[in-house]
Amino acid sequence: xxxxxxxxxxxxxxxxxxxxxxxxxxxxxxxxxxxxxxxCGKSTLLRMIAGLEDTTSGNIDIxxxxxxSTPPAKRGLAMVFQSYALYPHMSVRNNIAFPLKRAKxxxxxxxxxxxxxAKILNLGDYLDRKPGQLSGGQRQRVAIGRAIVRQPSAxxxxxxxSNLDASLRVNMRLEISELHKSLKTTMIYVTHDQVEAxxxxxxxxxxxxxxxEQVGTPLELYQHPVNRFVAGFIGSPKMNFxxxxxxxxxxxxxxxxxPEHFQITTDAGIWSGKxxxxxxxxxxxxxxxxxxxxxxxxxxxNGDCPLSYGDDISLSADQSKILRFNDQGITLxxxxxx
Amino acid sequence: xATTHSRTLAQFMLFxxxxxxxxxxxxxxxxxxxxxxxxxxxxxxxxxxxxxFLNYEFFLTDPAFFESFFxxxxxxxxxxxxxxxxxxxxxILLDQAIWGRNYVRIxxxxxxxxxxxxxxxxxxxMLMNPVNGLFAxxxxxxxxxxxxxxxxIPLLSIIIIVSWxxxxxxxxxxxxxxxxxxREQLExxxxxxxxxxxxxxxxxxxxLSRAITAVILIETIFLLSIFAEILxxxxxxxxxxxxxxxxxxxxxxxxxxxxxxxxxxxxxAVIIANIxxxxxxxxxxxxxxx
Amino acid sequence: MATNSSSKSKVIYTLLxxxxxxxxxxxxxWTLLTSFKTEAEAISANxxxxxxxxxLENYRDVLERSPYFDHFWNSVVISVGSSLxxxxxxxxxxxxxxFVQSKRTKHLLMWMLSTKMLPPVGVLIPxxxxxxxxxxxxxKLGLVIVMTLINLPIMVWMLYTYFREIPNxxxxxxxxxxxxISAEIFHVLLPIALPGIASTLLLNVxxxxxxxxxxxxxxxxxxxxxxxxxASYSSPEGLFYAKLSAASAxxxxxxxxxxxxxxxxxxxxxxxGAVK
Numbered sequence: 026x027x028x029x030x031x032x033x034x035x036x037x038x039x040x041x042x043x044x045x046x047x048x049x050x051x052x053x054x055x056x057x058x059x060x061x062x063x064x065c066g067k068s069t070l071l072r073m074i075a076g077l078e079d080t081t082s083g084n085i086d087i088x089x090x091x092x093x094s095t096p097p098a099k100r101g102l103a104m105v106f107q108s109y110a111l112y113p114h115m116s117v118r119n120n121i122a123f124p125l126k127r128a129k130x131x132x133x134x135x136x137x138x139x140x141x142x143a144k145i146l147n148l149g150d151y152l153d154r155k156p157g158q159l160s161g162g163q164r165q166r167v168a169i170g171r172a173i174v175r176q177p178s179a180x181x182x183x184x185x186x187s188n189l190d191a192s193l194r195v196n197m198r199l200e201i202s203e204l205h206k207s208l209k210t211t212m213i214y215v216t217h218d219q220v221e222a223x224x225x226x227x228x229x230x231x232x233x234x235x236x237x238e239q240v241g242t243p244l245e246l247y248q249h250p251v252n253r254f255v256a257g258f259i260g261s262p263k264m265n266f267x268x269x270x271x272x273x274x275x276x277x278x279x280x281x282x283x284p285e286h287f288q289i290t291t292d293a294g295i296w297s298g299k300x301x302x303x304x305x306x307x308x309x310x311x312x313x314x315x316x317x318x319x320x321x322x323x324x325x326x327n328g329d330c331p332l333s334y335g336d337d338i339s340l341s342a343d344q345s346k347i348l349r350f351n352d353q354g355i356t357l358x359x360x361x362x363x
Numbered sequence: 364x365a366t367t368h369s370r371t372l373a374q375f376m377l378f379x380x381x382x383x384x385x386x387x388x389x390x391x392x393x394x395x396x397x398x399x400x401x402x403x404x405x406x407x408x409x410x411x412x413x414x415x416f417l418n419y420e421f422f423l424t425d426p427a428f429f430e431s432f433f434x435x436x437x438x439x440x441x442x443x444x445x446x447x448x449x450x451x452x453x454x455i456l457l458d459q460a461i462w463g464r465n466y467v468r469i470x471x472x473x474x475x476x477x478x479x480x481x482x483x484x485x486x487x488x489m490l491m492n493p494v495n496g497l498f499a500x501x502x503x504x505x506x507x508x509x510x511x512x513x514x515x516i517p518l519l520s521i522i523i524i525v526s527w528x529x530x531x532x533x534x535x536x537x538x539x540x541x542x543x544x545x546r547e548q549l550e551x552x553x554x555x556x557x558x559x560x561x562x563x564x565x566x567x568x569x570x571l572s573r574a575i576t577a578v579i580l581i582e583t584i585f586l587l588s589i590f591a592e593i594l595x596x597x598x599x600x601x602x603x604x605x606x607x608x609x610x611x612x613x614x615x616x617x618x619x620x621x622x623x624x625x626x627x628x629x630x631x632a633v634i635i636a637n638i639x640x641x642x643x644x645x646x647x648x649x650x651x652x653x
Numbered sequence: 654m655a656t657n658s659s660s661k662s663k664v665i666y667t668l669l670x671x672x673x674x675x676x677x678x679x680x681x682x683w684t685l686l687t688s689f690k691t692e693a694e695a696i697s698a699n700x701x702x703x704x705x706x707x708x709l710e711n712y713r714d715v716l717e718r719s720p721y722f723d724h725f726w727n728s729v730v731i732s733v734g735s736s737l738x739x740x741x742x743x744x745x746x747x748x749x750x751x752f753v754q755s756k757r758t759k760h761l762l763m764w765m766l767s768t769k770m771l772p773p774v775g776v777l778i779p780x781x782x783x784x785x786x787x788x789x790x791x792x793k794l795g796l797v798i799v800m801t802l803i804n805l806p807i808m809v810w811m812l813y814t815y816f817r818e819i820p821n822x823x824x825x826x827x828x829x830x831x832x833x834i835s836a837e838i839f840h841v842l843l844p845i846a847l848p849g850i851a852s853t854l855l856l857n858v859x860x861x862x863x864x865x866x867x868x869x870x871x872x873x874x875x876x877x878x879x880x881x882x883x884a885s886y887s888s889p890e891g892l893f894y895a896k897l898s899a900a901s902a903x904x905x906x907x908x909x910x911x912x913x914x915x916x917x918x919x920x921x922x923x924x925x926g927a928v929k
Contacts, residue, residue, distance in 0.1 A: 039756075077825050079366045096368065098831040110826035114844045123840075124830035171830065372834065373753035376745030380809055381761070383742065387802040388768045391776035391783070398778060453673065460659075461667040469913055470678035476912035477681065478863040480884045481901045485684050489894055495696040497683065530677065532923065539920045577924045588772050591865035595884050612774040617870065622778055633775035640770040644763055 027088065027178035027211030028053040029074060034083035036069055043069055045235045046083065051179075051213065056205050059215045060222040061232030061258070068183055070232075071215045075181050076100050088178060098127075103172035104181040107188065109164045111156035117167050118152040124175045142170040145204075162193045169204070179211035186221065198225060219259050223247070231255050253354035256281050262311060264348070265322045267296075273349070277357055281348035284311065284325040287340045289332075294339035296322065300332050314338065392633070398626035405620035418627035427603050427611060428628075434518055435607040438525070439586045443579055445526040450533030450578065451571065455563075457534070458541045468538075475531040479591040486524045487513065487596045517597045517605035524592055529585075533578045540574035541567065583639050587632070608632050681905070688712070688898035695894035711899035721882070721900065728878035728904075730793050731868075732861035735800035736854050739808045742801070744850070747812035748842065752821055762813065765806040773803075773866050784871055791873045799871065800861045807860070808853055811922045815849025816842075852918035855911055862908050879904040 029051040036044040044066045059067035072078040076097035085093045125135045143149045146166040186194045202225050222229045223243045231238045239251045250256035256264050267280040298316035310330040314322045349357040403411045490497050491512040499509035512520040552562050588609050599606035616625025687695050689707045715721050750758045789795030827841045865880040872881050886897050
């Protein structure tokens, strides 16, 4: 079991309000990712769920029980920290055994649980080493091992991959996803990296300045962002925003076009401009196109795109894929769907 | 960044330290302040009476006060000058690639661990004694008259002893600071064609400025209160020639039993130390933020 | 070419460094050597560095004819006792300030530091009178109290800087792992901070061992530690150089050895963390 319900939760640090009244239902067994820019309150909310921070007002229910003022040790949650937070003076074995010893689990059972965690996480050869002798990825596995042996009702991950190098990050991302598939335990995962959010999450909650802008599956957020912030945050490279000179009759003041939704045409498209920097990635090409009166647009093209610096091009886009925002930044119903 | 529970606990854990230090600071200080307005001598107890600022007037107009104030300045200033200059030199030397650096370091550091009474006595008797001291033997050997250190140059002799004690401190701290200097900065300066002197004045010295300030201020706190070295060498004499403020207050309070006068002196010493302390707190406060 | 000139400068620097450090160390070496000489040789006008009849007689004399060992024991009790009591008081305070920071923490640390800057003469008379009235003059207990209080700010500061280096996340992890507050402190915080706590203890033993204001003023024959006892050699006895040297050598040897172990921590402790 591992459902967590947040009801009108707020957080103030001294006089500063960092989380505005917020409701969120986290379902048992789901992988939910909190994503947002730094300082948006996502880590604070995770720490409040963990019990490491007080909740200023509102309620946190875990499995239907009010846990708002339960100390962290009693919440039955496990957390994996950004710095891994391994105990440097204990061997890997003792690090993993620590929560079990605190819970007064019999020694034989502890041995057995360590053995199975070591098997899942490939830690068998390192059990008697100290954390200082391990690489970043191995430390990350130990931290996860320490979390899974307790069989918590939910796992909390606080930017767990941000200290790893890029290739390792991709591997660990997969491992955590696989772990979730096999354990089927609720996971709450905080990150500022929207790629991690998109690839791992069942549902994503996009945070901004202490509020949740939108909650939904990765594709919902990508296809139907509720506002300009979510549209700009999800997707890489970022969506292009084109400010309109005149407000349209439906109130649109700005258009949003993702780089992959442009079409490059030789004859008259909607926008024409000059190709600036060209980034060849092999599988695809990103063009930075200077358009008079609008600025730079990022355009995704095929990997074998022949265009180069200074070429004149013309761009168009599928009307149904263009997002339209009003002056509040709210997404307006798309024309294609009307 | 914590919960109410841990905050309450933290307050509770802080309590003993805060109460003890508060008592240690406030209670005696208030008593000193109170005594400083009394005509109070331990030899004639029961005759205390309030005399206002008379003790301060006596203390501040006493020629002995001026002499010992001046001596305090000379003692502090002299030792600072010797230890800072010597310390920078030693730090730079010990930072070079030399053989047996650890042994050199140990020898340089050793005097700091010698208790003040021992170092004062060793210097007084075995080195500076005008008849049997090593310096006297050496003077006779090269055919000059031995110096009677504590009769002829009492304050300078004490400055030499105290400098010997504090030079290791300055050298150690400055060495630690020099070792934290980014070597790439010096290499960049080499590429820019800087010579050893411009490297010292434009890179090393500015890098050391924080450590030098720390040494100056911390030494000053300890040097204002030099006591044992004076007690076992000159007892402040001849006359008041090697008496500093600390020693003057000691003689007034516990040798002449003038509680009132000694207290007034104590308050003045506190004021002087406060002026120094304000600067030190600023420095350390800045480092706290950084 | 480059290696040639750099090895040449290495020779010069090495010679220079050894000469200067030998000169700085000389008074201590001379004391050690004199402690093995006879009194006649000790004041000889043609002193010899090593070529003399080595004798242990001075050590025997000092230990037998004076209550040297009692004073040595006083030093041990006062320095170790005050440091241990200080640790007991300072560790909880440093824990609070390092891990449960508030806006007041910085001011509190500063204030603690400021008590260290109070010149001892500012409180000399009241402390003397209070000690007289409470029968604490010339007692080890009295000195343990004073030493604990004067070194408490340094202890809190040193421990604070060591604790600050322990990531808060490790303590939070232990809380998430179900550790009670005592398990958190005894199984996680203290083992990790042990090197820092040991250095703090060491530095404070050294400072208390060498403290020579309050020991000289508040003790006489009974509770005098070595700092005060050695001062009695300033009278005519001091002219017995060999015995003075033996007594001095025994007084400084333990601290010299401890001190060499704590060089690094010394910098941090004495600059209140301003230089590391």
